[in-house]
Amino acid sequence: MTGPTPHTQAHERSAGAPLRAAGAPLLSVHDLRVEFGTRAGIIRAVDGVSFDVRPGETLAILGESGSGKSVTSQAIMGIVPKPAGRVTGGQIRYRGADLLSRPPGEVRKLRGTEISMVFQDPLSSLNPVFRIGYQIGEMFRRHRGYSRRDARDAAVELMERVGIPAARERVDDFPHQFSGGMRQRIMIAIALALDPALLIADEPTTALDVTVQAQIMRLLARLQREEGMSMILITHDLGVVADVADRVLMMYAGRVVETGDIREVYDHSAHPYTNGLMASIPDLDHPSDRLTPISGSPPNLLDLPSGCSFRPRCPHARQLCADDDPGLYHVGQRPVSHLAACHFAEEVTADVRERI
Amino acid sequence: MSASASERDRAVTASPLLSVRDLHTTFPVRSRLLRRTVAHVQAVSGVSFDLYPGETLGLVGESGSGKSTVARTILGLEKATAGTVTFDGRDLTSLSASEMRPVRRDVQMIFQDPYSSLNPRRTVEEIVREAWEIHPGVVPKSRWKDEARELLERVGLNPDHADRYPHQFSGGQRQRIGIARALALHPKLIICDEAVSALDVSIQAQVLNLLQDLQRDLGLTYLFIAHDLSVVRHVSTRVAVMYLGKIVEMAGRREIFEQPTHPYTQALLSAVPVPRPWDAPRRAEIVVAGDIPSPANPPSGCRFRTRCWKAQPRCADDEPALQPRLGLHPSACHFAEPLQTADTAPM
Known part of the structure; x- marks a missing residue:
């Protein structure tokens, strides 16, 4: 694997293009299905998931544990754990070509160059015995x-670009010499090294303290803006x-239950x-005496x-x-995209209006 | 929020259940090569607070703040280097292990990870009744089975599942088992150490409501340790904010969230992600630079000064005391002042 892949040359991103340009999606996932074989039976971790990511857009995939949000990203990256897990159906089209039907070697080249990923735990993704400058430079x-x-x-x-102070002095340090927040910046640096068109971040701030979390989210937002890349943010945290x-994609039990522009989905x-x-x-801003939980178990x-x-678990x-x-x-009637998988969606939105 | 006001009134008139004074907990850092102690990590350095019967004190801070060490020192799991922990009139730091045992009945803990804190080889009933084996006389043996079933029902579990093992339950249910175990000895004080942090949001709300119900029905007192400020605001009567082994600000929950005067509290609050930022009251945008310094080598003077935008030379020389400032609550900052730009939320 030496030299640039044919794709990095063929698809120069046009500088100065509007960030949320409509048109052909960069990534188009259609009816994706991923199964895991367990001793107790087959689990459909991802069960017919479809979505698009347009150039320059940030899509949040939200869900709790077991919703299939992380497995969806693993399928895009071609890293579904084997042999238990298996993509059993659907298409993942990147710039129009289906990643699932292309030879594995070719897809592997796309990873790291065109599509890259940042994980939750930076320490386990970095090699403890190599200096970080060497790992980024790799x-x-x-x-x-x-x-x-x-x-x-x-x-x-x-x-320097990802905000690590005294970069020149620290380039020869080892991963353990950095704090959790700095290690996540290193992971982001590695992910950005080859100017990817799509960055997938899986719970990038979950392991971090709240003040550091804010730093990392700002960094990601700034880099996304500067690079004009697309981003998929996977998280359990709506805030x-x-x-x-x-836009958001809300997942439950392996399926998309709601998707649309973030304000539209959150407000209605x-x-x-x-x-x-x-x-x-x-x-935090309007505390109430009692929370209204979702009843039952996942x-x-x-x-x-x-x-x-x-x-x-549903009251409706x-x-x-x-x-x-x-x-x-x-x-809804608005000219915005908003889809929901509920027979009584109108009733639900009416309830929301009452609550607000 | 009339409920919290009346709770505070009650708190002021009663004498504290738990009183922590100038608590220090230091861990030696030993060098294997030199075979001696080369440094000390000051995990807790000079923490004082009172906890009144029936209230919930929220202890917030980021990793390395020492909040969990405070809890472990109260329970005697770590040895205090200096200071006192007075519970129900007795100083716990001077007690021997056998003298601690009856105190452990009254002070229970709920941990973050319910799975690793439950014995996988014991059924739920065995887990709950283990405490009665260790502390004979609390519940007569003839009552164990019934009492265990009642406890499970009390925490929202099906009593018919008493003979199941922890792995047969979901994360939220396991945390309920942990709560049932903590309640088994009818404690006065429960220390919740990140008790809901590992739970999914929909389950977290169920457990928070359960903790509230138990407090109301059983008159429990909570020391609630968490990093999630939204959760802390929801459950606490009063809140103490810790940074690098010290409490930097302490106040009633409404005051600390609406009129924080310490720069660290202000930064912490501004960093909390809110689900609908477009609807939220405009908050000051503060992003503190850098990371929390090592507790093995804390900065002189004010420990937050290395990340503080208000820091002056004085902050390095003169450690600000945690004392009431501006006619408000205690704050450990020479330049304590409410934020100018932040709108406060109507309550």
């Missing part, structure tokens, strides 16, 4: 054929992405799960209910919900 040596010296210089430059994301949620999550979060993926998976559930699985459909 991207340039491997993919761009830089000399050691040039790669080191490029590493310093990147470290963390609110300032950064353009049309799915009882989204609505329930909103009511579960203690409000779904058992081995034994999902018929029809709508959320139905056993009726017989129809058990008989018929609601697909995603457009809600």
